[in-house]
Amino acid sequence: MAVGRRLTVSEAGRVLGLSRTTLLAAEEAGLLTALRTPGGHRRYDPAELRRYAEHAGAAGWEEASAAPTDAGGAVPEAPTITAAARAALRPLAQAIDAESTGLYLLVSGEPHFTAAFGVPRWLADRLTAASPPAPILAALDARRPCPFDPAATGFPEPRSAGNGVAVAVHRDGEALGVLFAVSRRDMLAAEIRFVEAFGDVLAMLVADERRIVELERRMEAIGALTRPEPTADDPERRAAR
Template structure:
């Protein structure tokens, strides 16, 4: 087994800030091991899996020393920003969970959630999008669904859920979902729709920031070149 990496080393390998790395861990997208003293350590193989799920091409071999940092995939900072935005929505609706699928290469991929345990977030990240998410994207209308029948977010889910497509500047961005143990009222479904507009703005703004950071990094790399 290769040497496990510290928080600073893992941040450098993935091209993330320490805050974003820890937020990804809190969102259940990345798992850290703990030393007897309580310090985080990251398995290079786990970092590779995370980078691949986020759409980034890892630039190191398992067990090898960290490679120079790469520009992060936009899904990485989006996961932290989206989870922070989902928290007040879930709490306001007294929902069990709220989550976000974003389009990557034309396919919706699980990006972030609030109220979803780490093991389930990892499962959703690896699985195809569930039927309610695909339906919401296809119809461009809110899709009410039975979580138990859809086995989403997981087979033991109960109550009622709603999935709403996110759009910005005429294009689809992804799907926002909320799952509650009780039936959702019509005004609550409209709240989810309206909140989806806010999330769409956040996603679009975050992607612009990521693109700007990439360009700045490219300029910095040119100035460092011999």
């Protein structure tokens, strides 16, 4: 990190590993302070960026993954599934130069925010608690790529700008959820097709991870059933007396 020179928005974003939207959202939330040049441009002091990085690293604000929950008692995704989804979303964002990418998975028939890249923790918490936004529902119903205006829809957050696309994620004809990507520029038709194709890859990853989790649960249940009962001479039985 450069010392003694204030950094531009793009430079600060590269230093912190944040998208422009996330960086400005952190400033809006009062977590980061920017100085202004006489021309009104933002400049960031390296010491201020270091302070924010230390705080963000401890609090986990830079990127987000969340296990979906609801009041109806839906079972949340296993941490391994959300972690795998989050890891997969990073290269997607980098491949199409997206500000953020994210995944909603169906839980009890309703899409719930599950994981994202380029989304700060406070926004992830908000998306997890909120009802699924219109672009997500539209993509799920249409079963085709659905472009949307982030500014008009207020998704992923009210200050979002640029262009977005949401695509339904299917596996063997079964809807699993919706994948979305947001870019500050117009998305090319080839990039939209890439997001759609990546949804198929993500569907295979989620399905495989779910099978692994289910297998582990069954193995654990079998292990509990086949575990021998403690005998009278068993140390655990003697300790319980």
